[in-house]
Amino acid sequence: MSEPLRQDGIGDGDELDRLWTPHRMAYIRGENKPADASSGLCPFCRIPGLDDAAGLVVRRGELAFAVLNLYPYAPGHLMVCPYRHIADYTETTDAEAAEVADLTRQAMRTLRAVSGAGGFNVGMNQGEVAGAGIAAHLHQHVVPRWPGDQNFMPVIGRTKTLPELLTDTRALLAGAWAV
Template sequence: MTDPFRQDGAGKPDELDRLWTPHRMAYIRGENKPVDESVGECPFCRIPGLDDEAGLVVRRGELAYAVLNLYPYSPGHLMICPYRHVADYTDTTDAEAAEIADLTRAAMRVVREVSGAHGFNIGMNQGAIAGAGISAHLHQHVVPRWAGDQNFMPIIGRTKTLPELLTDTRELLAKAWS
């Protein structure tokens, strides 16, 4: 049965099903993006002060930590952040750079173990012009990938699907990391 309320962009009824992801609107509207990315307002500076569950922190190191991305590209999308408010990778200390690398490698191992990820996209967007949503605080993305994971949904449907709640993913990864 055709739902007469489903319409294409021109207002004509279509035969497409809808997969609603209203949580993405907060990201699209920039609701959680700080106007001021200074130390006091930066979410990557605030997260370590929260308990692990509330902050979605998966692992804490001495100089950096691993946290789930609140707006993930795929399930298990982590970010590795130094505690220090530093924007540019070249400004990290040798110890910070080493711990970011160690946490990245460990994140890959853990995600691969619990989810069978086939590959990863690893990267840092350095500066707003390079796509950094929060450019004042360095964060490295660890994005798990699976064969066929990026089908038509994000390209045509402008939607990304997640199979479980972020809090459940955080708990699973944190347990496996221990």
């Protein structure tokens, strides 16, 4: 929902539209953010137990899986996670590290094929101080990029646009996943 800031003395009359996203408050407050696997709150541990559509799982491997990000930076933003609940990349086995790398390459190929992505931001934020939103479970971000994708909207309009529903993006990627 978009509405202008009120001009009745409440707030600054900056004439910017506001897109209210109250669903993000759970994320901002850190609700359900696990410290370890014992709490049962880790989303990356829960997601594999859901069916692919409900969990937004794009691809499952033997040791890791690819899942869409609920709070994407760009359309098609996904994460590759080992099934095992570990926090640090150095804790991966050789086989886990290889499958995370392989699923990342497959994700990039698939995103290029279905969306014409011109580039990618790929990486892991290791630890809370390094920006990890869920530091307790290792996950690698794969963010597709296009020329002009971060145009004036976030800078001037202070708004991000996502042109496709997550369920539609998941179906598109899962159906076209390159093995």
